[in-house]
Amino acid sequence: MLDIPAEEFEQLVEDALETIPHEFARAIDNLAFFVEDESPVNGPELFGLYEGVPLTQRGHWYAGVQPDRITIYRLPILRACWSRWEAVDQVAKTVVHEVGHYFGISDQRLHELGY
Numbered sequence: 001m002l003d004i005p006a007e008e009f010e011q012l013v014e015d016a017l018e019t020i021p022h023e024f025a026r027a028i029d030n031l032a033f034f035v036e037d038e039s040p041v042n043g044p045e046l047f048g049l050y051e052g053v054p055l056t057q058r059g060h061w062y063a064g065v066q067p068d069r070i071t072i073y074r075l076p077i078l079r080a081c082w083s084r085w086e087a088v089d090q091v092a093k094t095v096v097h098e099v100g101h102y103f104g105i106s107d108q109r110l111h112e113l114g115y
Contacts, residue, residue: 056104
């Protein structure tokens with residue numbers, strides 16, 4: 001398994017966030033990002049998880065709520081990658097994929113777009 005320390009992996013996530021186009025990044029509100037080693041969800045290994053109410057489903061009632069959450073899972077990504085370059089690429093894809101869910105984009109459409 002590829003070894004990238006937690007602090008360095010967190011920097012990869014931050015770098016990936018900086019690549020999100022400005023018009024999308026400025027629309028992000030009430031969203032927190034986390035990095036954890038493993039997903040608590042049983043089943044296929046997840047690289048990331050979005051938890052919250054997508055922008056497309058928020059109504060006038062959406063106020064005073066806890067931030068939505070995107071978690072990127074370090075060890076599943078590292079187990080799937082053979083090189084640092086591949087890990088950097090996978091982190092970027094995972095971040096964009098989960099941010100896509102925040103904007104209400106489905107898994108099917110994200111996969112069509114290469115994420």
